[in-house]
Amino acid sequence: MVNFSKHLVIIGLLTLFTQTGGVLWLLFLPAHFWLKKRMGRPWKRRLLSAFTFLVFYFLVNIFVVPPLAKWQCGRVPLPVFGHPNLKPHHVIYYCGLNHHYVRPEVKATCERVAEKLASKYPGTRIFYLDANFPFFDGYPLEPHFTHRNGTTVDIALHWLDAKTGKQIEGAPTALAYGVSATPLSGEVDLDEKCGNWLRNIEMNIVQHFYNKENYQLDEARTGEMTRLFSQEKAVRKILLEPHLKTRLGLGRIDKIRFQGCKAARHDDHIHVIW
Numbered sequence: 001m002v003n004f005s006k007h008l009v010i011i012g013l014l015t016l017f018t019q020t021g022g023v024l025w026l027l028f029l030p031a032h033f034w035l036k037k038r039m040g041r042p043w044k045r046r047l048l049s050a051f052t053f054l055v056f057y058f059l060v061n062i063f064v065v066p067p068l069a070k071w072q073c074g075r076v077p078l079p080v081f082g083h084p085n086l087k088p089h090h091v092i093y094y095c096g097l098n099h100h101y102v103r104p105e106v107k108a109t110c111e112r113v114a115e116k117l118a119s120k121y122p123g124t125r126i127f128y129l130d131a132n133f134p135f136f137d138g139y140p141l142e143p144h145f146t147h148r149n150g151t152t153v154d155i156a157l158h159w160l161d162a163k164t165g166k167q168i169e170g171a172p173t174a175l176a177y178g179v180s181a182t183p184l185s186g187e188v189d190l191d192e193k194c195g196n197w198l199r200n201i202e203m204n205i206v207q208h209f210y211n212k213e214n215y216q217l218d219e220a221r222t223g224e225m226t227r228l229f230s231q232e233k234a235v236r237k238i239l240l241e242p243h244l245k246t247r248l249g250l251g252r253i254d255k256i257r258f259q260g261c262k263a264a265r266h267d268d269h270i271h272v273i274w
């Protein structure tokens, strides 16, 4: 007897997190049932099935999805290993799960800004976070409901080791979200005005997984990166908390805006919109 509800859950979760994975699991099901008939022990069967699916999933996502995405809605993947100054913050999470698709002009802008930043601060790389799924305009990359048309990218801030003052690569946690440069005393703090605990949820979870005291925002590189993005003609808006806009000396730039009280706080990444 086939347990279809189990497969429905797998298809739902894979679709939610990867967009393509649910359909791929559906295509893989005949092979799954074939293995089930031939393998005696359940653990062997599960292991072999999972491994074979992963190989199938990665082969399709690496070789088939990019040309299909280009054809279906004109999106291209951001560089995975191919650019010296522009990288995913986590290869498996952001690229393995297909969160790195954008319109070609978005990719070109990110590469240009990364090169300009590296020429001012040699060795600096820009690390991107969630961008968009490969297919269908209007289909959101949850939980960011505005990442839906290939025209939005989240970018990590730059950090220093607080003791040595040395630059570190990206943010001090795997995914970078929630590593917030919170307001210093005297800076605008919108928590009270917003009164929305949801805006701090990522920060409150992530703070248990690293020691905040050990890191300090690299204001020079973060400020310059944000300014370079704002100078790009195609960039329409950049979302950033007001206290960082002021601290980084970006106060006069009209494109840099507060995201509003309803959205998550933006002092852990910048959200760039084309």
Ligand SMILES: [Zn+2]
Pocket (backbone or CB within 6 Å): 144, 147, 152, 153, 154, 270, 271, 272
């Ligand atoms: Zn975003």
